[in-house]
Amino acid sequence: MMHRKKRSDGKNQSLETIVAGNGDMGFVREVAKRSGTDLSACFHCRCCAGGCPFIEAMDYAPHGVIRLAQLGMRDEVLQSATIWTCVGCHTCSIACPMAVDMAAVMDALRQIAIESDAAIAEPDVLDFHREVLRSIERYGRTHKLEIMMRYKVKTRDWFTDMDVGLRMLAKRKLDLMPSRVRNTKDLKRMFRENAEGGTP
Amino acid sequence: MSRSKRIPLSYFPGCSMATTAKENNRSLIEFCERIGYDMIEVQDWNCCGSSSAHSVDAELAEDLATRNLTLAPEGRPLLAACPNCMLRLRGAQRHLAEDPEAQKRCEARWGRPVDPDLKLIHFFDLLAGADMKGLNKTSPGLKGMKFVPYYGCMLARPPAMRHEPNHHGLIEKILSDLGAEPRRWGYGARCCGTFLSVVRPDVVGAMVDAIFRNAAAAGADCLVTACAMCHMNLEVRSTLQNRISVLHFSEALALATGKGEDRDWFSRHLVDPRPMLRSARLIA
Structure with a gap:
């Protein structure tokens, strides 16, 4: 089960069960390769979320995007507002105990979203x-x-x-x-x- | 400083400093020339890609940065003052050093090599080694100016660069060596919002107002910014009626080490800093 934040358009998303294994497991590898970042290093301590100056304008917290990618939820990631709201200020990177390059991950996700004609949230x-x-x-x-x-x-x-x-x-x-x-x-x-x- | 000791530097202004923040550019050049550097602008430099190129196209972002690197003449360090331009240049330089494919791409793209020993210097690197106390003895200084330093995202960086020198506290150190009084506050490393200032002015406006309120509560007469983009977002986005002024770091430095006169820089600010500077007797 995964809790979701209220979306920026004000709509509440219902809680739903995510079946691990239904996801696109190649997706996380694609993101890792493009960003040069090991997404499995993230253990969701939420330091990135705590420091992010623009989290209020996002639908998922930064680590939430990584969680979705880890679960292979390609569409949810590529259609999220977060990947477009992130300005790449690296505030999260200096807070991250695992040195995850969040800005590089966001860059990779935006580029994949454009190339795969995903619905752009912002x-x-x-x-x-x-x-x-x-x-x-x-x-x-x-x-x-x-x-x-x-x-x-x-x-x-x-x-x-x-x-x-x-x-x-x-x-x-x-x-x-x-x-x-x-x-x-x-x-x-x-x-x-x-x-x-x-x-x- | 004697003429013979002068050090030539290649200089990369970047779009913000070349256009919206000309006052930042002019004061930076004036200050650097005064402390012994000859600033030689890189011929035909192009935009680093800002926040946009790397957001949507990695190859384009790299090409934009490598073109600039190929334009820097051999044997002369390249100075930039914009934190984002510097980050893009350093990222591309690191990639070229690590990946022979990237090097091949760069040479094929621009038909010129990049000097493998090109030294990239941020304005803060230059200041970190400068003797301001010595300089202060012979210059008017900034006595009477209370300020808060605003670094924005400049001190944050990607994990791959975490072992490079970090200049936390440099604005406070340098300006207090020149006689100004830093005030403590908690908003010096808040990101200014970059392009969200255009797309989500509501979000950035609220944040910028909080920055100004906290600066005033800390007892500052002004904010001192390290980046031209931060300066613009702070000035443009605040909705407060009464707010303190924002000086570029380079303006404070040029003012401290030059004649205490009114420069045409100050008339380019949305919040005129001259009344504050006059009451602190820093300009006539």
Whole structure:
């Protein structure tokens, strides 16, 4: 039996019995290989959960995600909000007595979620990441004003942060023109080749 | 310091310092030049990938970091002040040293090798060996400034880097050597929220407000930040009407060791630190 936290959308999930052995046992190996982290080292002391500054915005605690992976519950892991809410600040890693690299695990899980077309629990986070990468592809550097504008278009949320944006413009914190790499040819080729899944 | 003893450094500013936090960049360069380093910006450097590249694409994240490493000229240490940029550069450098495949990929990708002996220096590494008490004798110092240090996630790191030097307490040590007064508090290592500041302003706003309230309760006149991203999130996300100002560590250092004049940096802050600096008689 596994207790679950209230989801970020407010829905309570019922407690249900998890039959060990029904899970996808190859999944934990896949995550371990990608992250370079031995997930079986985690004995659920919850130090990561205690230190995590964003646990309130997660559906599962960080160690809960590892537990799900240990049980082979691939869909629950890949569809969790936690993997997108984690910002990779490593606060959990310095608290972990077993030196589990939680940020690497979360990176691996996000990447698997994208590649396997899992339902993304926090699509705004992914939209934001994609806008940042688009900016790097275009200029070689991040152009914050454009990232914010495009993110607003994408999420159709025009009014949140309008005041913040104006204050930042007034204080010259948002440049109208991007700071850019002069020769972006090699970067553009890299983005193209990576998208095609090829090695250089 | 005499001209002959000056040490040249390759400098990687990163996107935040090159754009939103120009005041951080300018004060850092001013300070480093003053203590004897020549700062030579890496030609055509690119974004380290921020929090986004490694979140969604491991190979892309590595490529972005290795491109920068290949651009650093041989034989000159590479300095970065942004904790995240540094983490990405160090992670890629470690991977290149451990994995011959990664090295092959890097060379094929960029057509240039990475100097295997390239020394990566974070701004804090540079300060850890600096003699601030000596410097304080010849500079105006920061007497009268009460501050709390804000490291954000800078002191946290992945387990693979746990044996590398950690600079816990460095901001307090350096600034008190320069005459400022650190106040004790419990929020110095709270993560600023990075991109959640954009996606979940509600979550980050509440956290940032708690940080400001605790800084003020500790008796500080200002927070001193180690990272440009932290500085922006603290300034932008707080919903409090009355809050203390936030100085970049580099601004405090440049102010302490230079002339006590108003720089154009301070007008770029969302909370103007000049009234606080004037009442502490740190600027005219």
